[in-house]
Amino acid sequence: MMLLKNTYNEFIKIVAKPRSYLGFGALTILISLIIFAMKVDGETIVSFITASFEQTLTFNGKLVNGNLIAFIILQMLVVHIPLLVALVTGDLISGEAAMGTIRMLATKPLSRSQIVLSKFLAGAIYTLLLTIWLGILSLFVSHLVFGAGDLMVLNSDGLVILQEADILWRFGLGFCVAFLSLLTVATLSICLSAFAENSVGPIVATMAIIILFTIIGTLDVTVFDNIKPYLFTTHMVAWRSFFEDPVPYDLIYQSIIVLVAHIVVLISITLYKFNKKDITS
């Protein structure tokens, strides 16, 4: 009961903080810009991609449609959204330490574990809302502006064309896995937040870790081959697998297990650290 009450409190704090709206604002502006750019110059961009296939294939219908734009938006933004998530979640524990309110919170009849878990739950709700906002803007607005149509996806195996009726569920599940990826980032920043006394450190550290792991993941060096499958950044693009035909469910399940394992381990570290922490601020 106390856990739920404090989760509600934590969510109120998130809602009241101006920085919580930065993510929604940034997504709105970025997606609007992408939609505007595609409206103006989308046909040229797509024809540049399809040019190499035109000797063997004939494209009929509307290639630049809401589904393609939503896919492009997801592709472009999934890399950047972690920063928007970390801006809020990286502040959840360290922000209280910096403000001094952690003292007030920790003298209430809540266990330290309840404090951490309520912050994690509130952070998860915020991440979910941001993902839903991303979905609304990218899918619905794109469909409003460009209309529906078949989706053409260029994978490493070649060109995949998905029928219009076969797309929505892929986006639905894709957003679920994207949420799990962002939740991993949120958990990482909350974990780092438990070690810090200011907000900036955990946010910068989260981004630094994501950049470092992404670089390791893209480097074609055999030394890193053994660790690549265990880096969460390797699995942050797992949502894209839903747009392959057939869908590689084994790889998706593997990614989900790695992401969930990261979340569990990071929460455990946060609980251990926060329970042992002397609050001296």
Added chain:
Amino acid sequence: MGQQTVIKVEHLAKNFGSFEAVKDVSFSVNKGDVFGFLGPNGAGKSTTIRCLLSLINPNKGNIELFGKSLTKNRSEILKNIGSIIEKPDFYKYLSAQKNLELFARISGADVTSKDIAEMLDFVGLGNRAKHKVKGFSHGMKQRLGIAQTLLHKPELIILDEPTTGLDPQGIVEIRNLILRLKNEQNKTILLSSHQLSEIELIANRMVIINQGKSVVEGEVSELLNSEETMVRIELNNPEKGLSIIREKMNLSDVMKTSPNELELNIIKSRVPELCRTLVENELEIHAIEPKRKLEDYFMKIIQS
């Protein structure tokens, strides 16, 4: 019937790395006490109080509150405690009312909106309920801190330096509030303060800690021997006054402390005689005031 012990601290110790913040602190607070917790800066007062509120995990020792072990009954115990540690900090981006609502929700008590409104009125912030805390002065935050402390009607109130940064009016307000809580609601109050005169005025028991160890504990009146008082007198002729006091009143513990001032230790019941003697010997008394004894006692303990 013995007095109920609300706080019992035995041989508390806490290290931060190689630094021993608290070495051996023991004391007990009875129900209804206003308990003064004294010590110079760095003596370990705040660390001890943070241990009492489970903000800091002690390395050694035992803490019992309401007769129960703090480590085993943390949540249950904290429901009955209201506290301000050094300075009350609030969510600056929320209003006073919202802040109290947040803390009330996790206080473990049923606190209604009406209770919150009444408490804000009680601390004089009723008209600022909807204002964001970021615009509050230190004094207003301190009053909001008191409201937060009392909101869930705790049995024990722990105030760590509650008058720090307050103006004289604010200090008097806090003092009167503490006395009201003791007299009208029989609350038990642990009060840590640098304002020795405050402790002397409102505490009935106290402990002095120094260099991480409790040095002395007991009834304030017994420790200070309240029968005797130190008096400062401002006179037109202190040299004459000095000899009159020594010869006619047989008091030896008297000295000239400035060109027109004397200080002496005297039994309270002899103060009228002192005034009468000086006036009868044609001395003009410009001022006479008791000098707080706790300061002297405190200094003596700390220096020894």
